[in-house]
Amino acid sequence: MSAIAEPTPKNFELLPKDGDGELLEVAMGPHHPSTHGVFRMDVVLDGERVVKLKPVFGYLHRNHEKIAEGTSYLGSMPYTDRLDYFCSLTNNWAYALAVEKLAGLQVPERAEYIRVITAELTRLQNHACLIGFLVQDMGASGTPLMYAFREREKILDLFESLTGARMMCNYMRFGGCRCDLPDGWLAQAQKVVDEFPKFIDEFENFLSSNEILMARTQGVGVLPRELAINAGITGPMLRAAGINYDLRKVDNYGIYGRFQFRVPLGDHGDVFDRYMIRVLEMRESVKILQQALPKIPTGPIIDPKTKLRGFRPKAGEAYGRIEAPKGELGFYLISDGGPNPYRYRVRPPSLINLTVLEDMCLGQMIADVVIILGSVDIVLGEVDR
Amino acid sequence: METLEQIKAQIEAAVPGARLEIIPNDSPSAQRSLLVAAENGLAVAKFLRDDPELHLDYCSNATGVDWPEAELTEKIKVKKVVDGVEKEAEEVKKTVRPAYLEAVYHLYSMAKKHGPIILRLRTENRVEKNHLPSLTPVWRSCEFQEREIFDLYGIVFDGHPDLRRILMWDGFKDFPMRRDYVAPDDYEYEPTPHDDVLEKAKQHRAQEVKS
Amino acid sequence: MDEGLKNELQKQGVFTTTLEDIYNWGRKNSVWPLQFGLACCAIEMIATSMARYDLARFGAEVFRPSPRQADLMIVAGTVTKKMAPQVVRLYNQMPEPKYVIAMGACAISGGPFKQGYNVLKGIDRYIPVDVHIPGCPPRPEALLHAFMTLQQKIADQQLTGVNRPRHLQVDAPSEFTVPKFGEHDLEPSSNPAVWQAPALVR
Numbered sequence: 001m002s003a004i005a006e007p008t009p010k011n012f013e014l015l016p017k018d019g020d021g022e023l024l025e026v027a028m029g030p031h032h033p034s035t036h037g038v039f040r041m042d043v044v045l046d047g048e049r050v051v052k053l054k055p056v057f058g059y060l061h062r063n064h065e066k067i068a069e070g071t072s073y074l075g076s077m078p079y080t081d082r083l084d085y086f087c088s089l090t091n092n093w094a095y096a097l098a099v100e101k102l103a104g105l106q107v108p109e110r111a112e113y114i115r116v117i118t119a120e121l122t123r124l125q126n127h128a129c130l131i132g133f134l135v136q137d138m139g140a141s142g143t144p145l146m147y148a149f150r151e152r153e154k155i156l157d158l159f160e161s162l163t164g165a166r167m168m169c170n171y172m173r174f175g176g177c178r179c180d181l182p183d184g185w186l187a188q189a190q191k192v193v194d195e196f197p198k199f200i201d202e203f204e205n206f207l208s209s210n211e212i213l214m215a216r217t218q219g220v221g222v223l224p225r226e227l228a229i230n231a232g233i234t235g236p237m238l239r240a241a242g243i244n245y246d247l248r249k250v251d252n253y254g255i256y257g258r259f260q261f262r263v264p265l266g267d268h269g270d271v272f273d274r275y276m277i278r279v280l281e282m283r284e285s286v287k288i289l290q291q292a293l294p295k296i297p298t299g300p301i302i303d304p305k306t307k308l309r310g311f312r313p314k315a316g317e318a319y320g321r322i323e324a325p326k327g328e329l330g331f332y333l334i335s336d337g338g339p340n341p342y343r344y345r346v347r348p349p350s351l352i353n354l355t356v357l358e359d360m361c362l363g364q365m366i367a368d369v370v371i372i373l374g375s376v377d378i379v380l381g382e383v384d385r
Numbered sequence: 386m387e388t389l390e391q392i393k394a395q396i397e398a399a400v401p402g403a404r405l406e407i408i409p410n411d412s413p414s415a416q417r418s419l420l421v422a423a424e425n426g427l428a429v430a431k432f433l434r435d436d437p438e439l440h441l442d443y444c445s446n447a448t449g450v451d452w453p454e455a456e457l458t459e460k461i462k463v464k465k466v467v468d469g470v471e472k473e474a475e476e477v478k479k480t481v482r483p484a485y486l487e488a489v490y491h492l493y494s495m496a497k498k499h500g501p502i503i504l505r506l507r508t509e510n511r512v513e514k515n516h517l518p519s520l521t522p523v524w525r526s527c528e529f530q531e532r533e534i535f536d537l538y539g540i541v542f543d544g545h546p547d548l549r550r551i552l553m554w555d556g557f558k559d560f561p562m563r564r565d566y567v568a569p570d571d572y573e574y575e576p577t578p579h580d581d582v583l584e585k586a587k588q589h590r591a592q593e594v595k596s
Numbered sequence: 597m598d599e600g601l602k603n604e605l606q607k608q609g610v611f612t613t614t615l616e617d618i619y620n621w622g623r624k625n626s627v628w629p630l631q632f633g634l635a636c637c638a639i640e641m642i643a644t645s646m647a648r649y650d651l652a653r654f655g656a657e658v659f660r661p662s663p664r665q666a667d668l669m670i671v672a673g674t675v676t677k678k679m680a681p682q683v684v685r686l687y688n689q690m691p692e693p694k695y696v697i698a699m700g701a702c703a704i705s706g707g708p709f710k711q712g713y714n715v716l717k718g719i720d721r722y723i724p725v726d727v728h729i730p731g732c733p734p735r736p737e738a739l740l741h742a743f744m745t746l747q748q749k750i751a752d753q754q755l756t757g758v759n760r761p762r763h764l765q766v767d768a769p770s771e772f773t774v775p776k777f778g779e780h781d782l783e784p785s786s787n788p789a790v791w792q793a794p795a796l797v798r
Contacts, residue, residue, distance in 0.1 A: 030682055031632060038634055038679055057529075058552035059679040060635055062702075063712030066562055070711070079708065085636035085733075104413025149646040167636065167733060229442050229495050232526025245495045316412020319446065319491055319501060330446050332491070335412065347446040347491075352526050381635055384552060384676075553714065554678055558779040561713045568713040569781040572706065 023051060028369070030059045036133065037380030041357075041369065048365050053358045057351070061384040068344040073099055073174070073311050076344065081168040083346060084382040086126045089118040089159070090324040092172035097253060098320030098331035103313040105175035105303050112255045113296040114177050117189065118162070118169075119322075120285040120292070124196060125152040126325035127236075127278040127285075128203075130377050134275060135207065137374040138216050144207070151199050154192050161185060174311070176302030186293060193289045200282055208279065217272035221360040221372035224269065231355045235327025236281060237376060240266035240273040247323035254322075259288045274375040312339050326350050326377050346385055350378040386499040389417050392439065399436070400428045408505060418489070418503035426506050426518040427544070433492060433502065434523055441502055444524035446491040449534035451563045453511065454484040484511045486540050490520060490527070508540060511563075519545035537562035616755045623667075624750040627695070627743070630666035631659035632686065635673025637700040637733040644736040654743050663689040668746070670739075671725075674702035674709055675716040677782050681774050687723045688771040692763035695750075697742050698725045701732045708732060721786035723772055 029040030038059035044052035064083065068076040080095045081088035093115055100107065107115075132148030156166045161182055163169040171178050207213055223233070228241040238245055246263045248256040264280035266273030315337040321330035327349025334343035353376050361369050387395070393405050396419075404422040421429050433441045459478045464471055486508045493500030508515045519542035521527045531542045532551040539560035542548055550557060559566055570589055605612050633641060645651040645659065660666040663686045675683055687696070698719055701707030706717040719725065726749060729742045753761045762768045772790060775782040786793075 030679060031686055037638070058550075058554070058714075059676060059682075060674060061552040061676055061678065061714050062635075062674045062709040063561070063714055064709075066713065067709065067711050082636055082708070085639055101414040101416075102412055145642075146647050149643060150648070153643070153646075153648050166735065167639065227525070230525045231528075232444055232524065234445075243495060245498070250498050314412050316410045316414060317418075318412060318414035318416060319503070321445070328445060330491070332446055332448060332489070334450065343448075343450045345446070345448040347448075351529055355525055355528055552678075554777040556777050556779060566713070568711075569785065571781065571785050572710055572717040 022046065026366075029056070036374065036378055037383075039373075039378065039380055039383065041373070043361075043366065043369065045366055048367075050361045050364055050366060050369060053361045053369070055354055055357055057384055059384065060380040062381075064385040065344050065346065069341060072339050073313070073341060074308055076341075077172070078168065078170045080346075081170055082381055083348070083385060084324065084326060084329075084350070084379045085167060086129060086379060087122045087325050088167060088169045089122045089171060090322060091329065092169065093119055093254075094320060094322045094324060094329040095331050096172040096174055097322055098318055098333050099174045099313070101320045102316065102318035102333050102335055103174065103311075105306055107176055107254075107303060108300045109255075109297050110299045111176040111301045113292055114181065114301065115172065115254055116256065116259075116292050117289060117296070118159070118171065120289050121155050121158060121189070121192075123285045123325045124282055124289075125155040126377075127282050128152060128199070130374075131203065131207070131275060131278055134271075134371060134374040135213070137370045138213065144203070147199070147203065151196065154195075158185070158189055158192060161188070173302055173306065173308065175306035176300070178302075180301050186296065189289075190293050193286060193293065196286050197283070200279060200286075204279060208276070213275075214272065216368075216371060217270065217275060217375075219268070219270055220364060220368050221271045221375060222269050223356060223360055227356060227359060228269070232352045233327070233356060234349050235323070235325070235353065235377075236277045237274055237327065237353055239263060240277045241269035242266055247321060247328060251321070256288075259291050261285075261287050271371055271375040310339070312337060317343075321347065324349060326379065326382070327353055329382075346382075348382045348385060350376075350380075350382045351384075354378060354383065386497075387438075389419065389502075392502065393419060395436070395439075396429055396432060399432045400425055403429060405429075416501065416503060418505050420505045420507065423506055423508070423517050426504075426520065427523070430490075430504070430520045430523045433504075439502075440494045440496050441492040441500065443493045443495045443500075444490055444520065444526050445493050445501070446489075447520070447527045447530035447534070448489050449538035449540055449562070450487040450489060451511070451538055452482065452485050452487060453564050455482045456480075457482050485509065486511055486515055486538055488517055488531075488534055488540060511539075515539055516541045516543055518543055519548075521545050536560075539563070617751075619755065620751045620753055623693070624747040625655040627654075627656045627668045627746065627750075628658045628660050628666050629656055629668040629670050630663055630686065630690070631661045632669060633672050634675060634679065634683075635702065637672035637703070640733045640736055641670055641672045641699065641739060644739045649736040649740065651740070651743070654740070654747070656743060663687075664691065666690055667693065668695045668697065670697045670699050671703040671719045672699045674707065675719050676712075676714050677716055678714060678777075680716045680719075680722060680782060681776070683719060684722045684772055684774045688774070692770050693761060694763075695726045695746055696723055697727045697729065697739075697746060699729050699739060699742070700734055701730060704728050704730065716782075718791075721791045722775065723787075724790055 024045045026043045028043055030038040040056040042054045064079055080091040083091050128148040128151050132145035135144040159169055160166050163171040223241050225241050228238050242265050244263055261284045264277050266277050313335045315335055317334040319332045321328050329349055330347030332345040333341050336342040360372050389407055397403055403425040406420040408418045408420050410417050433439055457480050460475050461478050462473050463476045465474045488506045490504040492502045506517050517540055519531055531545055534540050535548055536550045536552050602612055645657055651657045698704050703719050706715050709715045727742045727746050729738050731738050773787050
């Protein structure tokens with residue numbers, strides 16, 4: 001390796017060398033009670049105002065991509081669960097979609113419905129938990145998060161009876177799903193979905209017009225539209241800035257074209273809008289679920305052409321993406337005709353959404369940095385992979 | 386959206402002297418890509434973003450790929466005249482693919498809702514000519530992704546505002562996502578029927594016995 | 597004190613106990629964990645402390661943000677090589693007596709990510725671990741079981757004699773070497789005082 005020209009890294013100094021000593025550099029993280037996982041921010045403060053902020057990554061870099069390049073295509077499916085560990089089913093779907101593009105597989109109708117149902121349930125529990133964590137970061141210690149986890153447990157019970165695992169579902173397969181719905185699952189899911197709006201109402205009663213929440217979030221962490229597009233921000237954060245770009249509508253992947261739902265858009269692009277977008281998206285997800293659950297057809301759940309063992313797609317490449325709860329989750333695969341992918345790349349929404357963290361935090365108070373970070377909705381398993 | 390051939394013609398008209406090549410993709414996804422010479426990279430990217438028809442304002446994914454030197458074998462059918470009779474025979478054609486590193490960009494348009502256009506930039510080799518122009522000035526979304534490519538593949542992006550290691554620590558010397566990277570031998574392999582794993586296990590055991 | 601004699605006295609209405617029992621009883625029912633999550637398992641740890649599984653029943657719901665106030669470190673998730681020095685440093689900053697639960701396959705051995713170049717193959721290479729929980733991730737019930745195992749372990753500790761716990765031995769180390777970032781790997785790659793490579797028997 002010695003022959004390789006060693007790229008000279010730039011000297012990285014946060015504080016100016018000839019500083020007058022009035023600036024304070026704080027390393028928030030990697031062990032920090034309010035950050036979402038092992039994430040670190042090097043913050044330079046002037047009093048309580050943020051002058052500079054640099055995120056530091058890699059504390060959960062567990063080499064997902066390298067391991068996947070040494071494993072069979074199917075062998076990577078359980079690893080995708082552990083990317084964004086709140087939303088294992090949407091991760092499964094994104095990976096399955098990329099491989100289906102690569103190998104040209106068709107997904108049966110029933111499997112498409114199951115995918116939509118599980119993905120929207122995932123979105124419900126992700127957004128509920130995110131709001132819980134966000135409000136916890138604001139200092140409402142415990143209670144909102146307990147409400148959110150109460151609902152989450154109901155959805156996790158559904159996942160468990162369907163897939164056998166609470167969090168790491170490993171459920172989707174190339175060209176379909178692993179197993180069919182158990183008896184009575186649809187009725188149980190219908191019950192959970194019917195009750196969910198009650199929880200959203202309850203949450204909103206407590207939070208949406210809460211004076212403290214409004215004071216802490218309105219006008220904080222504003223993200224301008226042009227910057228949002230240029231920085232590749234996706235998901236609820238982009239839509240909170242007022243840009244109508246939802247892959248469920250744009251790409252119409254799966255069978256999303258058949259459902260009636262709206263894409264909620266924000267106006268100001270501040271933390272409050274990001275909170276509100278999540279609440280509204282939960283309502284839209286309930287709408288989709290109410291349409292999908294009664295209509296689910298009978299039939300096979302996996303493409304009969306799929307070979308689960310000895311799967312070797314033709315040489316080529318494919319990029320598949322879906323609208324995960326955090327944003328655009330994409331998988332880029334290069335096949336050389338072998339049993340393992342030659343290149344396996346995850347396009348992580350959480351990492352790219354953090355590009356603008358500094359821009360949003362500059363000039364804000366140090367206490368607001370925590371809630372701005374909370375409103376981005378990151379999961380470190382996906383940021384560092 | 387126009388076909389890739391039309392886009393290529395547009396770029397050639399807009400960026401004089403641009404060297405472009407369409408990389409075919411035989412897989413069912415049929416996502417073909419555009420290989421751009423490194424020196425034209427920035428100009429082509431600016432054109433793609435600013436052209437009112439294409440308006441590719443959103444760079445979704447930027448990633449690196451390592452291509453070490455490899456011998457490619459290709460079977461071609463050749464017509465041969467053997468004893469006055471024309472016969473078809475298979476011949477194995479061998480070509481040596483030179484080693485290079487590659488950066489791949491997936492571009493979409495949020496305004497026009499189309500895409501993807503896939504750009505590829507290649508370095509001259511994997512050792513010392515590992516420089517590419519950074520596209521971060523065009524799309525901010527490349528900032529962390531190019532840092533990641535630099536960290537894991539060792540491509541140096543000229544013009545990047547803050548090119549440091551992102552995932553590994555600062556003093557780290559290797560580029561772990563390269564195909565020839567050897568990870569530290571620090572765990573015991575389970576005995577498996579795979580020959581290469583068994584070989585690794587034996588090596589690890591020999592080392593352990595020594596220490 | 598002899599267990600039989602104690603029972604006999606209790607039958608007569610005389611309740612006796614030992615200082616050791618009282619001391620351990622107090623300690624085992626107020627184990628305060630460090631609020632410290634690394635990866636996926638941390639979510640199950642949070643779920644355990646929520647209403648459904650209710651860690652408060654075991655006196656351990658007070659998650660402390662500062663290592664100085666915590667008795668128990670739950671290593672919940674994959675420890676990467678970049679994170680390992682910080683984990684050891686946090687452990688060193690905790691006051692004695694301190695306990696460690698390695699939660700999940702990654703914290704025990706690297707788990708599914710064992711082949712990764714940046715993954716530490718088990719936190720027990722640098723700090724002593726009291727309870728290991730298998731699973732990926734372990735269910736909340738498994739974490740509760742680990743708590744009960746730890747409580748039993750604390751209750752069984754003898755305060756005198758050669759088997760007394762580490763915090764009562766004067767010359768036993770309380771801090772462990774913090775590894776440094778090397779050019780290719782952590783240096784040292786394990787702490788020989790805590791961990792030796794297992795002898796493989798084939």
